[in-house]
Amino acid sequence: MSTSSVIVEPLDTTVKEISPRETTNAIRSWACDFNITHRALKEILSIIRHDYGDKDLPMDPRTLIRTPQRTGMTFKSISGGQYWHQGLEICLKKSFEHLTEDIQIELNVNIDGLPIHRSSKYQFWPILCNVHQMPHIPPMTVGIFLGKIKPQNITEYLTPFVEELISVLSKGVKVNNHAVGVKIRCIVCDSPARAFIKGTTNFNGINGCLKCTIEGEYSYVSRTVTFPKLNCVLRTDEKFRRKEYGRHHKEDSPLLKIPGLDMIKDFVVADSLHLLDLGIMKRCLVGWRDGTLGFKAKMCASDIAKLTNAILRTKLPSEIHRSLRGMDCLAFWKGSEWRAFLNYVGIVVLKDYLSSHVYNHFLVLFVAVTICSCSIYAEYLSLAQHMFECYIIEFKNIYGAECVTSNVHNLEHIVGDVIRFGPLPSISSYPFENALFQIKRQLRHGQNSLEQVANRITEKSSLPLKIQHAEYPAIKRIGNIQFSSVQCYIKSEFFLSTNFKNSWF
Ligand SMILES: [Zn+2]
Structure with missing residues (x-):
């Protein structure tokens, strides 16, 4: 040349x-x-x-x-510990600091407890919110409780949040001279937290179901309350507010004051993290391995080793960021590993290690969960409802009535939540899990934990907002993205490419 x-x-x-x-x-x-x-x-x-x-x-x-002055922070002593209220309005103003037009948003609320050290009983109970329409905005920390036990009085704990929320719902928030209109979309928590903040009997009590009037039966075999019946009468907001559910009610929650909040339908049961991944999938796989679920037979050591090998060799699609560990590490698996096993890996690797009856039973769950996980399957939701009901009936037949716990029963209520709010990823507490972890990560030493976290959160609020990549849904909404020649455009929300990780369907 x-x-x-x-x-x-x-x-x-x-x-x-x-x-x-x-x-x-x-x-x-x-x-x-x-x-x-x-x-x-x-x-x-x-x-x-x-x-x-x-x-x-x-x-x-x-x-x-910009560490705040100690005198500028308010830590309120409440039953069981201390509470710091950052404020919903402050959080919203920060999240929308670059707003250029009036908007209307819907908030998902998450309340959960997390232990802060392995060596002490101290626990945080943060009140978190995120914006349904804008999953790229990280969850906001509205307030945090710290104590050796959970908050002992829900009125003291929730009132600052509820009072501010009522004002924000009625007046909205002004940011950059633009109006942010706010609605509550849903409240997502795990089962114990849900019962606690609603002021109802515990989830595993006889009258524990938040969605229906099923009466649990105490099992002397498993020493738990079981819920083997199906299709019980659903609870309603009106009857709940009139306290017509007897022993289901324990105390009045401040959440009752939130205008427009449906005390039954707006509390999500179908939280895939706690109900499906850490709930059903974990119980089944650990139960199959150790013989602790109904039938007493354990997996033999060579099958466990082969299954581990199959799990480790499985190549995963691009939405799975964490590779799975082996069957000897199930106690340490994170929610995302259980999610990957239920949604992708299980149907491939389990086939040779379960009886055909048990494997087919698992497939019913897999298909029902898949239908509920993506809007493109919305037309099959009544089929998913039927499959969940079949799964519960067969669960009783395969593993015994004493194994039909609250989690298994709650599968019956998944489709109702999906019809009301949309696919499972839009009502899961996964986005909040990372926020909870980040709160704990900010601790530098064992003293004044609440003050430390409040200081770190206030310091960060002086920085420009960092947007995060939304995880899931499994099939991504593509919008106006230009497709290169190596991508195959199947339909409005689905593409395949020659890249191995995006070539599955
Ligand atoms: Zn129920």
């Missing part, structure tokens, strides 16, 4: 000037993102100021990352 045809572009040798303000902002953002301690930050600030002569940087790390 002739060299004369090659045009050499001159190198751009100009060095971009970085203003002191940009440096300050960049260090502040880095310190907050990586949870850098004040001591380490002070050291690095001193090095930069001294060695690089940057005298515009503050000397005090607290000034740089």
